[in-house]
Every structure is written in structure tokens, then in C-alpha cells.
Amino acid sequence: xxxxxxxxxxxxxxxxxxxxxxxxxxxxxxxxxxxxxxxxxxxxxxxxxxxxxxxxxxxxxxxxxxxxxxxxxxxxxxxxxxxxxxxxxxxxxxxxxxxxxxxxxxxxxxxxxxxxxxxxxxxxxxxxxxxxxxxxxxxxxxxxxxxxxxxxxxxxxxxxxxxxxxxxxxxxxxxxxxxxxxxxxxxxxxxxxxxxxxxxxxxxxxxxxxxxxxxxxxxxxxxxxxxxxxxxxxxxxxxxxxxxxxxxxxxxxxx
Numbered sequence: 001x002x003x004x005x006x007x008x009x010x011x012x013x014x015x016x017x018x019x020x021x022x023x024x025x026x027x028x029x030x031x032x033x034x035x036x037x038x039x040x041x042x043x044x045x046x047x048x049x050x051x052x053x054x055x056x057x058x059x060x061x062x063x064x065x066x067x068x069x070x071x072x073x074x075x076x077x078x079x080x081x082x083x084x085x086x087x088x089x090x091x092x093x094x095x096x097x098x099x100x101x102x103x104x105x106x107x108x109x110x111x112x113x114x115x116x117x118x119x120x121x122x123x124x125x126x127x128x129x130x131x132x133x134x135x136x137x138x139x140x141x142x143x144x145x146x147x148x149x150x151x152x153x154x155x156x157x158x159x160x161x162x163x164x165x166x167x168x169x170x171x172x173x174x175x176x177x178x179x180x181x182x183x184x185x186x187x188x189x190x191x192x193x194x195x196x197x198x199x200x201x202x203x204x205x206x207x208x209x210x211x212x213x214x215x216x217x218x219x220x221x222x223x224x225x226x227x228x229x230x231x232x233x234x235x236x237x238x239x240x241x242x243x244x245x246x247x248x249x250x251x252x253x254x255x
Contacts, residue, residue, distance in 0.1 A: 009172040010038045016171055021045035023128045023164045023184050024098045033093035035084040035101040039065045042102055047073045054093045056080045090123040102130040116154050120190045127185040136163050136181035143243050150203045156244045158190040191248050199251035206239035213238060227253040
């Protein structure tokens with residue numbers, strides 16, 4: 001049984017799971033880190049694709065099914081019982097692992113931010129993650145759209161995200177109230193001369209008051225208004241009109 005408190009909804013359709021497992025590309029001999037495997041449907045699809053999988057699950061009721069899978073695929077699957085937010089992922093999965101997960105809704109965004117925020121290039125090769133459709137749209141959104149915000153900039157300034165696949169609610173047990181989508185993210189080159197913490201502070205200020213003009217929302221950030229003027233960015237614009245490249249240029253000027 002899936003648990004609402006853990007944000008669990010499982011996919012049991014093997015064809016669909018195989019399609020999700022194919023999104024990162026060929027996995028034969030590759031390392032995969034999976035969060036929230038539940039009863040192990042996606043885990044099995046990843047193993048069938050030839051991957052070595054390290055999976056983290058906090059719901060003890062899933063352990064018997066996962067232990068059975070571990071016996072079926074000796075040397076290929078390792079289960080960690082615990083909270084994904086507490087795991088040293090790089091130490092467990094190794095540098096170059098692909099992260100693949102039908103993320104529990106209640107920790108999905110927190111984990112994504114953590115994976116996007118670390119040292120660059122990151123320890124992971126790619127992210128293939130299931131989200132609520134609305135979160136997926138925020139990750140890939142372009143300026144001047146309702147979904148564009150901090151998450152869009154965080155995901156796009158040094159990585160390339162795309163929606164790889166929409167997943168209908170009826171594919172899940174139990175069916176969630178909302179549609180879902182799988183997002184695929186690969187690291188890109190990090191722009192020179194940009195302090196990620198400065199960029200983070202800028203987007204937090206700008207989108208924290210997104211209805212306000214930049215001259216108001218960025219006022220608390222030291223020297224931000226001078227940087228706007230120096231870069232020729234109109235201070236009467238609002239955050240949702242500012243492109244990722246413009247935020248990067250601003251952060252560079254303040255780094």
C-alpha cells in the first residue's frame with residue numbers, strides 16, 4: 001500500500017517503466033541511484049536494462065519486496081533503508097551515476113535543488129525524475145510564462161532540462177489527483193565568474209516579490225541596482241521577464 005504521508009504513488013505497468021528506464025540512454029554496466037523505489041517496479045526495469053542500482057527507501061513495508069529483488073539480482077542491487085535527504089549519495093552510488101527516481105512528491109523539489117546546487121560539474125551524469133506536471137513545467141519554463149521562476153533559473157543556468165514524457169494519472173496506484181511528467185536533466189558548462197550563492201540570492205529576491213519591479217525587489221541586494229544599470233537591464237521590468245542569461249550576467253557583475 002502506498003502511503004499518503006510519504007507522497008507515494010507507484011507505477012506497475014512494466015512497459016511504461018521500461019520506457020522511463022530508457023530515458024537516460026543505454027544503462028548496460030552503468031551505475032544508477034534511485035530514490036523511493038517502493039515495491040521496486042522501476043528498479044526492476046533499470047536492472048533489466050543492465051544497470052547496477054543503489055536504491056534508498058524509507059518505507060519499511062517495501063523492504064520484503066526489495067529484498068526479494070536483491071536476491072534475484074545478486075551483485076546488481078543494493079538497498080539502503082533510510083531517508084534520502086540524509087544519505088551521502090556520492091559515497092553510496094559513486095561519481096558518474098545516473099539518478100533515476102519516481103520521486104515522492106513531498107521531497108522531490110528539495111532533492112532536485114540539492115542535486116542542482118552542489119559543486120560543478122556534479123557527481124551525477126544525468127537526472128531522470130518524475131514530478132507533478134506543474135513542477136516539471138516550472139523546471140523547463142521560459143521567461144514571460146506563468147511557470148517561470150527560481151526553479152527554472154536553478155535548473156537552466158548550468159544544466160539542460162527537458163520534459164521527456166508525460167505520465168497520465170491512471171498509470172499510478174493509487175492515481176494521484178494531478179498529472180505527472182518525467183524530466184531529464186544533463187549538466188552543461190558552468191558560466192565563468194559566477195558565484196552560485198549570489199545567483200541564488202538574486203533569484204530569491206527577484207521572484208520572492210515577482211509582482212514588483214526589479215528596482216523594488218532587488219533593492220535589498222547590495223549593488224544590484226547599479227549592476228542593472230551597468231548592464232542596461234530596465235529596472236522597471238519584473239522578474240518573470242528576465243532571462244536566465246540576464247540573471248547570470250547580473251550574478252557575474254555582483255560576484
